[in-house]
Amino acid sequence: MLKGTLEGIVLTLLETRPAYGYEITAHLREQGFTDIAEGTVYALLVRIEQRGFVDVEKVPSEKGPPRKVYSLNAAGRDQLAEFWRTWDLLAGRIDRLRTARTDSTARTDSTDRER
Template identity: 45%
Template sequence: MAVKTQMLKGLLEGCVLEVISRKESYGYAICEELNESGFADLNEGTVYPILARMEKGGWIECEKRKSPFGPKRKVYSLTETGKNRLEDFKETWKSIKNNVDNVMKASDEYEDKYEDKE
């Protein structure tokens, strides 16, 4: 489980940036979109610290806006730095995904080759 948690930490930043790049959004809505995309056990307690780090790092900016359902909401949008970070993430992800796919494909081919001989 610790390996999954470590892997998710880096990936979630890129995913949160991607969600915000599509449209300005607030924490709960970002969490909901990530849940709908397959991160089923993700909760706001995970997303809000990521948003805080990104805001502190200058990747996103926050504006408090009126909400029809109570107190003002923090609505997040990407800064130029955030847009650049997202592009870097996408390039890195493509490279890593390709490398992992190659390793897994080679592993599958190895198993197919040697399982047939047994």
């Protein structure tokens, strides 16, 4: 399930401020996404760059080659808004399913006790 939402999560992080790959991975881990591999984040960054959702600036690094710093652009903000619309729709439907399941379970338990 995380695979389907990781793009929206990363775009949300970039909405706050520009960041480079390792910085994004570290922030995700701080937020509890400890199972995400750096390679997964870098592959995602390549995809969102190719799709035109971010602007990229190379900045000098104290250690090694320049870093690619990603910042959300207008297309990325539009994509992020679409992500949240979809998320809200999906979350609402899942909540309804959970509520219906809970209600159904409660009715079944009540019927069983009456017997």
